[in-house]
Amino acid sequence: MSTYDVVIVGGGAAGLSAALVLSRARRKVLVVDSGAPRNAPAPHMHGFLSRDGMPPRELLAIGREEVEGYGGEVLDGVVTELVPDGTSGFWVLLADGRRISARRLLVTTGLHDELPDIPGLADRWARDVLHCPYCHGYEVRDQRLGVLGGSADSVRYAHIVRQWAKDVVFFAPAGFLTAQQRTEMLARAIGVVEGTVQQVVVQDDHLSGVEMDDGRTVPRDALFVPPRFRPNNDLLAGLGCELDAAGFAVRDSNGQTTVPGVFIAGNVANPRAQVITAAGEGSTSAAAINADLVEEDIRDAVRAFNLGY
């Protein structure tokens, strides 16, 4: 069985960007991807210089083609386990029973967004229930916007959303806001509606309002919801990578985790990474992995030289 220099788990922006750099560095690279990038529900991708407005799938299809053009391989599949092989390499186990050998691993499996359990919310996700004003704020500019309060950073988030519209309402659980926070919202003309959100109201396949537990419906065109980020890091935990308090694997500035030879990039490491950032992190890790492999190549060459091979 031939060994890949690098197996990349996850073929989103981070993984494909790394694969492009590594295949151009003439490394034998395999990307295994289960086909569920985080932004798949969104019709368009924004904020990626020169690709603004492109459907997310199109970026990845072009990326795959570019990787394959340099001899990189892309496989549709699910990686179920990563196992050290007893030397400096790893075994990559796939759901279909295949076992692949790799000198280094790059894990770019992304994250999943956990939404509050409010009726109707999940159905509108990426349409008019939104999480990232930098991704979608411009598309709903000057509309009637809402921000779901309750989480630690939701107040700051509401002030950021205010950048895109004058009519912003913050939905705050009773007793959530401090006096200072109320003053700041008042000063910036952010409305405050207190109580428990009962459900989102939809008319003609558009969000029309937010219904409160006292029966009021506050008309809104879009609702920003700060989700909870859950890294897809079971494979990393299984390898024994150290995780931080939020559950993200600890890494250095090159994406090297606490397990030598295992690197991470993109949303699995950094929940704030947008597509362009994830691609950049993939590129950074790729160069670091290549450098790490070169070090190993030197050691192997010297050993062989000294043995007279």
Ligand SMILES: Cc1cc2nc3c(=O)[nH]c(=O)nc-3n(C[C@H](O)[C@H](O)[C@H](O)COP(=O)(O)OP(=O)(O)OC[C@H]3O[C@@H](n4cnc5c(N)ncnc54)[C@H](O)[C@@H]3O)c2cc1C
């Ligand atoms: C609704 C929505 C809209 C967004 N819009 C924008 C936008 O307009 N602009 C922007 O910059 N950002 C946007 N983002 C953020 C964007 O989705 C992320 O920045 C980007 O997807 C991160 O890339 P990634 O490669 O780290 O992860 P992902 O793109 O999530 O890719 C991870 C890949 O790993 C695969 N994978 C996971 N586990 C396994 C496994 N065990 N085996 C094999 N493969 C596996 C997945 O199937 C997936 O293809 C949006 C996010 C959401 C939720």
